[in-house]
Each structure stands twice: as C-alpha cells, then as structure tokens.
Amino acid sequence: MGYNIVRYDLDKCYRFKEYNEASAYAQRYMEIKGVKEQYQKLIAEKDSYVQDIKNITESAKENEDKIYNDWGNWYKKKNLCVRIILGLVIITIINIVFGRVLPSGLHTLMTILSLFLVIMVPASIVMKIGETISEKAYYKYMEPIRSEILIRGNSFAEYAGKCNAAIDDLYLLSLEPAHREMVMMRREQAKQHEEMMRMERERIELEKERIRVEKQRQADERTARAEAREEAKQSRKVQERLLRIEEDREMRYRR
DSSP states (O other), rough: OOOOOOOTTTTTTTOOHHHHHHHHHHTTTTTTTHHHHHHHHHHHHHHHHHHHHHHHHHHHHHHHHHHHHHHHHHHHHHHHHHHHHHHHHHHHHHHHTTTTSHHHHHHHHHHHHTTTTTHHHHHHHHHHHHHHHHHHHHHHHHHHHHHHHHHHHHHHHHHHHHHHHHHEEEEEEOOHHHHHHHHHHHHHHHHHHHHHHHHHHHHHHHHHHHHHHHHHHHHHHHHHHHHHHHHHHHHHHHHHHHHHHHHHHHHHHHH
16 A cells, blocks of 8 residues: 555565675675685575564564554544535535525525534544554564664664774785875875864855854844834834823813
8 A cells, every 4th residue: 555654664664775785895895815705694694684684574474564554444444424515514604694695496406414513523633543553563563673773774884884894904914015004094084084074064064154143143134123123113113102192181170
C-alpha cells in the first residue's frame, strides 16, 4: 500500500559507507604485504554483518508489514472521513446560502445530507484515535529493531574504520622514509587547510547570524518607533477631543 506515512525500510537499512571506503583503499594497495589479509578480514566481517542484519529483518518483516498495514488502513479511513466531512460542509453552506432558490426536492436532499455531519464528525474522531494508536504501535514495535540494526551497523562501521587505518599503516610502512615524511606532511597540511576552511565557514555563518540579528533589531526598533508614533497620535486625538468637550461645556455655561 502507498500511504503518506513514514515507514522504516527493512530492505535498505545497511551501512556500507565506511566499508566501501576501506574496500576501495585496500584494492588500491593490494600489492603491499599485509593488505590482502586485511581485505579478507574486511570481507568476512561484511558477510557476517549482512547475515546479522538479515536475521534481524527477516524475523521482523511479517509483523512489521501487518502493523504497518493496520496503521495505513486507519489512515485511509480517517482521510476518507475528512473528505466526506468537507463535502458535507460545502453542501451545508450551499444549502444555507441558496436554500430559498433551490428546488424543494434538492433542498430537502441537501438538508438530509447535512445531517450526516452528526455521524461523520464523531466517526472521523474515532478514525483519528485509531490512526494514532496504530501509529504508536508501529513505532513501538520498530524501535528495538531499529536500535538493534543501528548498533550492529555502528560496530561494522567501526571495524571497517579500523581496517582502513591498518591498511593505511601498511601503506605508510611500505614507503621510503623521505617519501613517508612527505606524505605525512601533505596530510597534515590538508588537515590544517580543512580546519581553516571549517573555521572560515563557521565565521561566515556567525557573521550571517550577526547581520540577521542586527536587521531584526533594527526592524524591531522601527516597529517600536512606529507604534510609539501611533500611540502618541492616538493620545493627541484623545486630548483634542477632551479639549473640545471642555470648550463646548464652557460655551454652554456662558450661555
């Protein structure tokens, strides 16, 4: 079924980013002693990871599908009730506004249809309650499964990262000292450059925020001044009216 509700995809819950990076790095330096062994360990861990995730998802799919479809059915029923209510409200408004000029039969029919609001409004409330309960049931069922998938994915990503680091160590050890020193120096320069770029991005974002806050402050000040001018204007009008009333009173006394 296709619903506008969020479903956890049990077929696309694998985490391969770190593995792909380590695998590509290993294949790049496969001729270096020790890299092949690291790559084989990485492949073995990947197979174990895939099997573990399959064990988690396959046992959960049947219940997940049932609970999700239950949620979806309540969602569909609730939306159907909302559409019917909207149609009945439109009919009711038309009947109220144009009832006098409508044919009597049509007017009677529209009046009868309007009465269905008494049924449909409570029905939509019931459907909304059912949707909310089934939604909570779905997420309650999926939360421990998602957590288990996440934990296993994190451990696999950590293992892949360690393999990547081990392969990098083997690569660096295979270099001549001068070459190794040059590679390390370039990496340090790249790291420093990236850090500088990060700090510059943060500075730009902070400057944008400062400008935004300053513009908001100026806008608030303009609004406050405009409100103060309006209040002063209204106050003058009140004082002028009071003055006219007082002048009229004095003129009546003089008469």
